[in-house]
Amino acid sequence: MTSRLKIPRKSIYRLSVYSRCLNRLLDNHVETVSSDTLAKAAGVKPAQLRKDLTYLGNFGRRGLGYNVAELWQRINSTMGTNRLLPVVLVGVGNLGSALLSYQGFAKEGFEIIAAFDAEPERRRHRQSAIPIYDMNRLGAFLKSHKVKLAIIAVPAEAAQEVVNRLVSHGIQGILNFSPLLLQSPTDVMVNNVNLAIELENLAYFVR
Amino acid sequence: MTSRLKIPRKSIYRLSVYSRCLNRLLDNHVETVSSDTLAKAAGVKPAQLRKDLTYLGNFGRRGLGYNVAELWQRINSTMGTNRLLPVVLVGVGNLGSALLSYQGFAKEGFEIIAAFDAEPERRRHRQSAIPIYDMNRLGAFLKSHKVKLAIIAVPAEAAQEVVNRLVSHGIQGILNFSPLLLQSPTDVMVNNVNLAIELENLAYFVR
């Protein structure tokens, strides 16, 4: 299938997981993998894995399994994770600083190319190759660089205003850490990471 | 319904969201709210909100809506978020430090009562009311305090080993930040927070 088939959101999440499992197989120089083995590693049922993969075409070999390198390649080109994607960060407080100094993003396909804060001077002591700018430079920066994704780690009170500014400057995807439901146009996607809700969920099922 | 009905996982997540919306209504001294209004605030359809609430019993008033205080009370007692829940943190690096200094958890019903790190002395300079212990004190601590939940923010290489230790000392719910799928007994619940996967997801749907 060369046409761009609509892949369900949940499948996209799982494809990311599969890709990470494949990384480890590649590291171990494993050449082929069956849906059974890969599914176990990814924590899903084999039939689901196979169904997910049909969105990318048919390229498994019956009786043998999938070629690890090819599968990896297919998933990553579908997900667009072949190239390093630029991201901006807004809010360099406790959490933002941790994100800034995190080396893992590069390995996972992302690069925070700049950070912004209402009080950048307070943040200057943090040594880092990534520049931290004042918020008044946000518009110009987003205009000159073609960034589509942003992470916001500002206090809840400021989050909606920051979203509005990001949206007005063309940001299309936002990862939000503030524990607040943010309003945004339908063509701008906001993914929320709410640690308290995750903990609450654990607490409920634990008893 | 007084019997403990099984509430679906997705409903539990949404109940957490509703609870947060209700907090704001309480702050504003709003007394009643309709499913329509609350659903809009929570970003769901009214029918879904009502269906979710039926797991808690019937206590809306037709023609009027729900009493905000009562609804809040019912959700929170179902979720067990009336009392402050103790949590331990393992790994006080960049991310763990941010979590430790986060004041927001208390407001959301959780309290990090202790942190553990393989190199606690490196972490001592961080001033905080929360003690940071060496890993060899983990077992004794978990035995004396009755903690069921843990957050792990250690490097990926160490994550599985930490899970094993936590599980062996009776931890039943784990919030995992390492970008790795961890093995655990079926009666121990692990929720993963994987920022790279969230970003990848955004990136895909943004283009």
Next chain:
DNA sequence: CTGAATTTGTGAATTTTTTCACAAACTATT
């Protein structure tokens, strides 16, 4: 080359989740 053993790909069946749509219950107004 043969036959047993694997493993994919996928329609169909099943399960889960969401949405619809409306009677019943209540409010508010006059």
Next chain:
DNA sequence: AATAGTTTGTGAAAAAATTCACAAATTCAG
């Protein structure tokens, strides 16, 4: 107390997601 207007609660319908189960394709051992 009658009427008009809301809003819940919920079966039933629809949609979405998962799982089953098996024919077809291929491998592999001898």
